[in-house]
Amino acid sequence: xxxxxxxxxxxxxxxxxxxxxxxxxxxxxxxxxxxxxxxxxxxxxxxxxxxxxxxxxxxxxxxxxxxxxxxxxxxxxxxxxxxxxxxxxxxxxxxxxxxxxxxxxxxxxxxxxxxxxxxxxxxxxxxxxxxxxxxxxxxxxxxxxxxxxxxxxxxxxxxxxxxxxxxxxxxxxxxxxxxxxxxxxxxx
Amino acid sequence: xxxxxxxxxxxxxxxxxxxxxxxxxxxxxxxxxxxxxxxxxxxxxxxxxxxxxxxxxxxxxxxxxxxxxxxxxxxxxxxxxxxxxxxxxxxxxxxxxxxxx
Numbered sequence: 357x358x359x360x361x362x363x364x365x366x367x368x369x370x371x372x373x374x375x376x377x378x379x380x381x382x383x384x385x386x387x388x389x390x391x392x393x394x395x396x397x398x399x400x401x402x403x404x405x406x407x408x409x410x411x412x413x414x415x416x417x418x419x420x421x422x423x424x425x426x427x428x429x430x431x432x433x434x435x436x437x438x439x440x441x442x443x444x445x446x447x448x449x450x451x452x453x454x455x456x457x458x459x460x461x462x463x464x465x466x467x468x469x470x471x472x473x474x475x476x477x478x479x480x481x482x483x484x485x486x487x488x489x490x491x492x493x494x495x496x497x498x499x500x501x502x503x504x505x506x507x508x509x510x511x512x513x514x515x516x517x518x519x520x521x522x523x524x525x526x527x528x529x530x531x532x533x534x535x536x537x538x539x540x541x542x543x544x
Numbered sequence: 545x546x547x548x549x550x551x552x553x554x555x556x557x558x559x560x561x562x563x564x565x566x567x568x569x570x571x572x573x574x575x576x577x578x579x580x581x582x583x584x585x586x587x588x589x590x591x592x593x594x595x596x597x598x599x600x601x602x603x604x605x606x607x608x609x610x611x612x613x614x615x616x617x618x619x620x621x622x623x624x625x626x627x628x629x630x631x632x633x634x635x636x637x638x639x640x641x642x643x644x645x
Contacts (some may be wrong), residue, residue, distance in 0.1 A: 358546060358547060359547060362551065363549050365607040366551075366555045369555065370555070370558055370559070370562075372634060373558070373559055373562035373563075373582060374562065376560060376562070376566060376575075376578065376579070376642050377565055377566050377569070377570075377583065382572050382574045382575050382578075385556070385575050385578055386574075386578060387581065389578050389581065392559070392582065392585065393566065393585060396585055396588070396589060396618050399552070399555070399589060399592075400589075400592055400627065403552070403592050403595075403596045404595060404596060405592050405595070405596070405607075407604070407609070408588075408592060408604050408607050411611060412588075412611075415611050415615060416581075416585070416611065416614070420581065420615055420618045422573065423618055423619065423622055424578060424618070424622070425576070427574060427622045427626065428574055431574075431625070431626065431629050431635060432637050433572060433574055436570070436572040436575070436619060436635075436636065437571070437636065438569045438571075439571060439638050441571070441635070441637075441638045442569060442571045442638075443571075444568050445568050445627050446568075446569045448568075449565060449568030449569050449605070450569065451564065452568075453561050453564050453568065454561075454563040456564070457558065457560060457561035460557040460560075460561065461557060461558075464550045464553050464554055464557065465550060465554070470549070471549060471550070471597065472546030472547060472548050473546060473547055473548070473552065473593065473596050473597055474546040478595060478596045478599055478600075478601065478604075480604045481599055484601055485601065485605065485608070488601050488602070488605055489605055489608070492602075492616065493605050495637065498618060500609065500612050503612070503616055504612065504615075504616055506564070506616075507580075507615075507616035507617075507619050507620050508619070510619075510620045510623065511620050511622075511623040511624075513623075514620065514621075514623035514624055514626070515623040515626045515627060521635060531600050537631075538630075538631055
């Protein structure tokens with residue numbers, strides 16, 4: 357039963373990841389990434405990490421991917437075009453990454469510890485996670501809130517209109533030129 | 545029957561290499577960003593598998609932190625993508641070759 361579930365979720369996972377690479381339209385890639393994340397949540401459940409599985413679905417497949425899909429729709433991203441750079445990258449990248457993947461698998465199998473992970477090996481229920489998070493990892497947890505705050509401010513500053521951030525200062529020629537370029541770009 | 549730990553690690557390795565491959569061959573900047581998320585997911589799986597192997601919940605805490613960092617990174621990165629698109633009107637990384645906005 358465990359093996360069947362593992363193979364089922366793992367197969368969906370790998371199929372979604374390959375589909376992400378094959379699809380040319382970003383929205384299709386985003387949706388296959390949602391599939392990957394949902395099936396990874398299934399794998400987490402098999403390992404007993406209930407809280408992580410729930411967070412995976414809510415934060416990753418929910419929040420982050422909605423952000424991605426919003427951006428794709430906002431920027432009206434179309435199909436990507438094949439270019440010279442992409443052909444070179446595919447020619448060099450595919451064999452190189454294949455070799456790297458085979459190497460990783462070979463090393464893992466060679467030094468494989470046959471110690472088996474049983475189903476629901478480690479119950480990661482919210483109570484145990486919270487006890488660890490708010491006691492042993494309290495300082496990293498609080499530092500994380502600062503990180504989130506900085507990320508919010510950075511996102512707001514970066515995504516706002518350019519002239520709202522860059523106040524017209526002592527008119528440097530280069531700066532003025534950039535601003536004119538931006539303005540002409542927007543008119544187009 | 546139980547699954548050996550290396551099966552989970554190989555699955556996570558496959559996901560990671562798929563992410564690396566997407567990072568290399570994709571030309572759309574948003575898809576490249578999604579490949580990075582795929583790599584982070586692969587690493588998360590190995591964290592959870594090791595946590596189950598060693599009977600230590602710290603691995604799951606680390607997954608939690610990785611997710612927080614990924615969320616922050618997605619917010620900032622997508623804001624940068626929007627800023628780049630506003631000035632260059634393209635999402636193709638071949639045409640985005642200057643750091644200057």
